[in-house]
């Protein structure tokens with residue numbers, strides 16, 4: 280962690296935090312990968328998962344994680360950890376996603392203040408999907424950290440979910456990014472003054488697609504960051520997104536088109552520039568404080 284001479288953490292990182300399903304990819308990742316390999320009808324699977332929620336009181340994410348172990352299809356032929364990584368190549372992305380990270384990185388590098396103040400860009404994923412699938416994706420190399428549901432495996436076969444990420448506990452991971460305590464073994468409940476936190480919320484931009492992202496968007500916005508909601512460019516704007524507009528749950532809304540020149544890219548660039556300008560302003564203010572205290 281970079282510190283200034285005064286011992287304060289240098290708040291020079293811009294963090295882009297993405298949901299995955301519906302945000303970077305139009306489908307749920309299980310559909311493009313596991314369901315195709317097992318020829319599973321997605322509607323029937325999600326109905327079964329929903330039944331566990333309604334009839335047995337399962338938490339929504341745990342319900343699908345359970346089915347992927349206990350449903351007859353998976354008991355007959357268990358999912359293997361290696362296969363999940365291999366199946367990741369089947370994931371469909373929204374237009375432009377695959378080269379977006381290099382493009383946005385180059386855009387940021389060319390902003391004069393980025394060089395002046397040594398500003399860094401970091402990408403994160405916080406997803407209710409499966410980490411082992413994400414680990415097999417080509418785009419994974421662009422991310423500083425990826426949080427998603429994880430299984431414990433025995434002989435390569437999942438036996439129990441060891442990490443469950445759902446809409447409300449997603450916010451825990453935003454605080455991990457905020458405090459720089461990225462490892463799950465690090466406690467995030469101990470008090471940390473704002474000056475010591477690695478990435479202030481005002482340096483964060485959260486990008487998500489729906490109602491499951493509302494708690495994360497609210498935490499980001501309330502603490503001074505930006506929230507951007509995206510939707511499938513090929514479909515009509517869903518009612519959930521229209522509700523989010525009405526309730527001002529996000530700062531911006533755009534089709535999930537990551538190609539150069541799209542509305543989303545314009546919004547993302549403006550949001551990044553806003554953070555860069557703030558860092559530049561604050562860093563020069565800190566320098567003037569240091570100068571006065573040295574010469575006082």
Ligand SMILES: [Mg+2]
Pocket residue numbers: 298299300301302487488489491
């Ligand atoms: Mg989503």
